[in-house]
Amino acid sequence: MLLAWNAQGQSAIDLSEDKPTVSNGIEFSYMVRNERNEESYSRYEVSVTAQNKSGCMLIYFKKAGEELNSIFEGDPSAIARFECVNATGKRLTSKGANVKAKPFFVPYTNNGTTTKVEGGYLLKNGSRVSADLIVIVPKGERPKFKVRPQDFVDVVE
Template sequence: MNPFTAFPALLTLLLIESTVVAQTAYDISENQPAVFNGIEYGFSVRNESKKDVGGKAFNRYEVTVFATNKSSCTKLFFPKQTIFGQQNNDLLAQFDCLNATGARLTAKNGSVRAKPFFVPYTTSAKTADNKTVTNTVQVQAGYWLRNGETVASDLILIVPDGEAPRLKVRVQEFTDQ
């Protein structure tokens, strides 16, 4: 086997494995949210109706997926550099509907994201006439989820007739460094 073709394949497998290991998945139901690291992940059904899609009957659900910080402290998430740059640093969880059809351009999954937080940063600079000018700017330092705060996202799911949405949540694990 040519080492130049084996190395990219090995690198790809390692990257996929590191991505898979970084997330824990939980089955959730409307009355049974998952709790991980003090954050509760769940969903609630806002509306339910029946729809005909292509001559077949389906159930249409309007769902809100959410993450609520119940840890009694604010959670801070700092940007982490990856091989691909800084991507999805604000992603808390990905919700996948296992029985959603995706018909009529409806969702099969959704996500919840933490809100950015900013800190003041003060700089000093000399002007042409040798005066010092001080400026304070707000710099994004990361993302946060305050104690008791809920972040949510709305989804429309179409599932087979007679079924309720079956959701699985993939929780983004943040390591302490």
């Protein structure tokens, strides 16, 4: 079974540190890899992750002229957008990051010549994608994240 998704974002889901949350068969989580407390702020190195636990391959088919919701920064491969709700963005650090599906290619034949063209993006069952970011939060606080996943709407057998 395959699930195809469109480019709409769901409402944000609150995440708890080191406690995965599942939505539409995708497990979302974040983990603090390193932390440092400075005089006026706390700096964290964080990994954000999405893992397909749906039992299906998740596929997004590219569509010509498709506009993506701005929360995904126009990236058609984005599975979800993680946002640190208490990040300051100071000192050239992030407030959020996208996790992205891998592109897949399909054969295309023209005048007897076959080439591979990008058909869309996929996340195989059991596959995990992640991104690393650095966030600065007010001193004494831990980073707090929300995730805004792509909305999976069509089921294809």
